[in-house]
Amino acid sequence: MPARFEITVPTDFILARDVCSYGYFLLAPSRWDPVTASYLTTLDTGERAVSLWITQGPPVAPGSARDLARRRGVPLIVRTDANIGRQEQRVIAAQIARILRLDEDHTHLRTFHKVDPRWKASGRGRIMRSATLFEDVIKTVTSCNVTWPSTIIMNRRLCEIAGRKSASGHFAFPTAARLARLRPQTLRARCSVGYRDARIIEIARMFSRDAGPAVPPRAAAPGHTWPVRTGFAAWLEEPATGDDAVHAALLELPGIGPYAAANIMQLLGRYARLPLDTESIRHAKSVLGFTGPDRALMKKLHAHYQPFGEHRFRSYWFELWAFYEAQRGPAWTWERDTTGKTFTATKL
Numbered sequence: 001m002p003a004r005f006e007i008t009v010p011t012d013f014i015l016a017r018d019v020c021s022y023g024y025f026l027l028a029p030s031r032w033d034p035v036t037a038s039y040l041t042t043l044d045t046g047e048r049a050v051s052l053w054i055t056q057g058p059p060v061a062p063g064s065a066r067d068l069a070r071r072r073g074v075p076l077i078v079r080t081d082a083n084i085g086r087q088e089q090r091v092i093a094a095q096i097a098r099i100l101r102l103d104e105d106h107t108h109l110r111t112f113h114k115v116d117p118r119w120k121a122s123g124r125g126r127i128m129r130s131a132t133l134f135e136d137v138i139k140t141v142t143s144c145n146v147t148w149p150s151t152i153i154m155n156r157r158l159c160e161i162a163g164r165k166s167a168s169g170h171f172a173f174p175t176a177a178r179l180a181r182l183r184p185q186t187l188r189a190r191c192s193v194g195y196r197d198a199r200i201i202e203i204a205r206m207f208s209r210d211a212g213p214a215v216p217p218r219a220a221a222p223g224h225t226w227p228v229r230t231g232f233a234a235w236l237e238e239p240a241t242g243d244d245a246v247h248a249a250l251l252e253l254p255g256i257g258p259y260a261a262a263n264i265m266q267l268l269g270r271y272a273r274l275p276l277d278t279e280s281i282r283h284a285k286s287v288l289g290f291t292g293p294d295r296a297l298m299k300k301l302h303a304h305y306q307p308f309g310e311h312r313f314r315s316y317w318f319e320l321w322a323f324y325e326a327q328r329g330p331a332w333t334w335e336r337d338t339t340g341k342t343f344t345a346t347k348l
Contacts, residue, residue: 002080004080008075011073013100018128022129035060037060052079054096081167098131101127104126124321138179142158159174161190199254206232212235246268266313290304
């Protein structure tokens with residue numbers, strides 16, 4: 001029999017706003033239903049895949065910003081497609097908390113709003129991410145040097161080919177162990193990942209062993225490598241680990257360059273670095289009014305967001321997201337298979 005349980009959220013949390021805050025809410029296994037204001041996903045519990053239907057308040061689309069605000073702080077209702085035990089519920093709840101950044105409470109966001117008060121009225125601050133760090137890394141790899149529709153296809157196929165299937169027929173994102181067993185040729189042929197095939201497998205093998213790159217991070221102090229007893233992923237996610245050490249370690253991963261490393265940093269809750277790409281150049285020109293060659297624009301962007309300190313990425317990202325929403329309406333109204341495929345500036 002399917003289960004139903006509640007998750008307490010921070011007092012300022014609004015599901016529709018905080019899920020629909022980053023492009024990953026449009027990538028498999030995630031799905032947002034704007035008609036019922038529901039977040040649907042399928043998670044791997046370590047033993048099987050379980051599909052979820054998550055709501056906050058009545059399962060109907062908010063009619064206005066005021067209606068949306070009424071849901072603030074209301075507990076989440078999680079429904080599953082299969083009966084689950086207490087241990088599975090704990091695993092699922094922890095993954096949901098990571099996706100929604102429920103560890104970032106109102107006091108955490110208040111610090112950001114003091115630095116950049118433009119987002120105080122809307123309550124913007126949380127940026128949706130994946131259920132696991134491994135999934136965040138692979139999603140970053142599949143979003144580099146490619147169009148957004150291709151990123152959508154790659155993630156859908158990775159789930160279908162390598163992910164576990166739930167009782168209701170939906171697929172979870174593959175674990176590192178499941179991806180590590182595949183051949184690069186299989187990924188290239190069946191998941192449309194192109195040149196990323198071998199590096200995805202190599203990253204998966206590292207994470208499945210919970211071992212980092214053989215070369216210690218360049219920015220780490222002598223002898224300050226990830227402890228074997230803790231594991232590479234836990235070391236990256238440990239708040240006590242310095243930003244420079246984490247960034248340097250990420251750059252040692254196969255296929256991870258400056259953009260990807262900076263993006264994974266923000267997915268880790270480390271917002272001081274900017275992952276700048278062609279969308280950033282477009283933003284610099286059309287929104288900020290900057291001029292000059294691309295290299296000069298990159299320098300101007302870094303200087304422009306410097307005053308926001310540890311929250312640089314947040315300030316940058318919400319500017320970018322506000323542009324998308326100005327073109328297509330609030331993200332919580334987007335249909336995955338229509339607007340969700342064409343919301344980036346190159347497709348507007």
